[in-house]
Amino acid sequence: MKKIIMTGTLAALLTFGGLSVPALAGPVDVVVESAWSRASIGMNRPGAVYMTIRNTGDEPVTLIGLSTPLAMMPEIHETKTNAEGVSSMSAAGEIAIAPGESVALEPGGLHAMLMRLQQPMTEGETFPLTLLFVDGGEVTVEVPILGIAARGPED
Amino acid sequence: MALTEMDFRLTDHEGNEVGPETLIGRPTMAFFGFTYCPDVCPTTLSDISGWLDDLGDEAKQLNVVFITVDPERDTVEAMAEYVSYFHPAIRGWTGPEGQIARIADGFRAAYERVPTEGGDYTMNHTASVFLFGAAGRFVTMIDYHEPREFAVPKIRRALEEETEGAT
Ligand SMILES: [Cu+2]
Numbered sequence: 001m002k003k004i005i006m007t008g009t010l011a012a013l014l015t016f017g018g019l020s021v022p023a024l025a026g027p028v029d030v031v032v033e034s035a036w037s038r039a040s041i042g043m044n045r046p047g048a049v050y051m052t053i054r055n056t057g058d059e060p061v062t063l064i065g066l067s068t069p070l071a072m073m074p075e076i077h078e079t080k081t082n083a084e085g086v087s088s089m090s091a092a093g094e095i096a097i098a099p100g101e102s103v104a105l106e107p108g109g110l111h112a113m114l115m116r117l118q119q120p121m122t123e124g125e126t127f128p129l130t131l132l133f134v135d136g137g138e139v140t141v142e143v144p145i146l147g148i149a150a151r152g153p154e155d
Numbered sequence: 156m157a158l159t160e161m162d163f164r165l166t167d168h169e170g171n172e173v174g175p176e177t178l179i180g181r182p183t184m185a186f187f188g189f190t191y192c193p194d195v196c197p198t199t200l201s202d203i204s205g206w207l208d209d210l211g212d213e214a215k216q217l218n219v220v221f222i223t224v225d226p227e228r229d230t231v232e233a234m235a236e237y238v239s240y241f242h243p244a245i246r247g248w249t250g251p252e253g254q255i256a257r258i259a260d261g262f263r264a265a266y267e268r269v270p271t272e273g274g275d276y277t278m279n280h281t282a283s284v285f286l287f288g289a290a291g292r293f294v295t296m297i298d299y300h301e302p303r304e305f306a307v308p309k310i311r312r313a314l315e316e317e318t319e320g321a322t
Binding site: 111113147 | 193194197198200204205236237265272273281283298299
């Protein structure tokens with residue numbers, strides 16, 4: 001069954017300074033910071049989400065996937081640029097984060113790629129993105145949608 | 156290759172026919188990409204917009220061109236909408252596949268269509284920004300996502316090339 005996007009409702013419960021977006025409660029000791037995405041033109045083009053994922057616990061955590069009502073096929077991707085300057089993108093697979101460490105999803109490196117959008121990404125709105133961990137834990141974050149030309153979470 | 160040695164016919168996002176001669180006479184900053192690109196292309200166009208803001212009035216002397224490597228999806232209309240979200244100096248160019256291949260060849264830029272799940276496709280492509288002097292001579296490249304403290308002086312070099320060419 002399709003979930004309904006809870007634009008604005010969850011968002012109202014959280015504070016967005018643009019700097020720190022507290023993750024919703026989950027059994028995983030993970031904090032997601034500075035999540036942001038760009039608005040889309042229509043629904044045919046994929047979207048990208050960036051954030052920092054911090055392991056605040058004493059055990060390693062492994063990110064294995066994503067889910068969001070916004071896209072049928074969300075996937076962690078990595079952009080690589082080779083010695084000739086050619087960029088390509090591919091699925092990043094599982095991402096292990098050691099205790100106390102963090103992983104940055106940022107332009108030109110890792111990103112959460114949102115393929116097969118279910119609705120356009122509109123500047124000023126937010127959407128929930130759930131990070132799925134290998135032990136079954138989940139962390140959901142509300143991702144703000146910034147402008148198409150945004151360069152970072154503060155834009 | 157110098158712009159003066161290149162041969163291609165494309166259409167800009169306002170429907171004007173363009174070619175190498177469109178660029179000669181002013182320094183040029185050019186970048187290959189496609190509008191279905193979620194990461195590299197918006198990042199580069201935002202970087203370019205930031206460099207142009209830094210350059211201020213100097214930026215007005217530059218041609219700034221975003222050339223699609225995906226003409227099948229990037230029509231003139233798609234390019235027009237896409238570039239409208241970035242710095243107003245940025246022009247979007249598209250055209251027939253064969254002509255895109257010619258300009259990429261001239262620039263020594265590479266691109267490749269890569270199928271993805273569900274019958275879609277993405278494009279691998281050269282993500283560097285190319286700089287040419289006003290006389291059409293290749294000056295240098297800015298690497299993908301290069302910090303602006305390196306990028307902006309490179310653009311100034313291309314701008315100065317104009318003065319040299321004029322003397
Ligand atoms: Cu991707």
